Amino acid sequence: MSTLTPPPRHPAGLAQKLADSGLRSTPQRELVYEVLLTKRDHPTADEVFARVKPELPGISLATVYNCLETLVQCDLVRAVNFERGPTRYCPNLRPHAHFHDEVTGQTHDVDLPETLFTKLKSELPPGFDANAVEITFRGKAKSCAN
Template sequence: MSKPTEEIVQTLKRKQLRVTPQRFAVYANLLSRTDHPTAEQILSDLNQDAPVSSQATIYNCLQTLREVGLIREVLLEEGNCRYDANVQPHHHFRCGSCGAIADIPWQALQTIDLSHLNPDWQVSGYEVTVHGTCEACQA
């Protein structure tokens, strides 16, 4: 899902965001991966060679990117917020052994009938998390 530099810059500008080095780096990092990293993992990646950003800056960048719809928060485990640049509707698989997370295409699962839910609820969407053991942990 890696995008060329100019495409990332134009995407940020289309969302009327200033293209700061940190915002660019956070968004580019998320676009380059499919493992749904935490903010701490992103910070570690970006500061791997030399400190370039603080934890507060990473959280601010993530919040801004989420607010404009470029990324989404994924809550697949208690107390751990992860981030995903794939904002298209999809589900997730989570390995109970190693914690790996993978996308499941939306159409891979049958549509869920929500008509039997509490009629007072205003449902705006849903996603499914499938739990199990990944191929690597089964080996």
């Protein structure tokens, strides 16, 4: 029987993006990324750790931190910080804002037109050159389709 390469359950882009930065694709990195893609609720490092552990019981929290940091470096994931509290991770790379529900504590992605981000940057006084804009809303979401 010939050796079979198991089909990759993880997005094709990952290995490539990592390689672009001279980094290797590892089971840990793949799984952490997969977990982020699967449940997009902006988990903390601890939460990612909990979700990853059943699949890869030997993994350590430090590794989860390492992997997350690596994914951020490779532009596969964004780190977001709301008020005090742990950093959260978001695999949505399209330009979008975050809506932080003050009641449930949940964070929702809100797609906004690219033009809005451009417009915002254009409002900056001369001398300021922004390469990123972050927008965070805070309030109540009475989800119609709940």
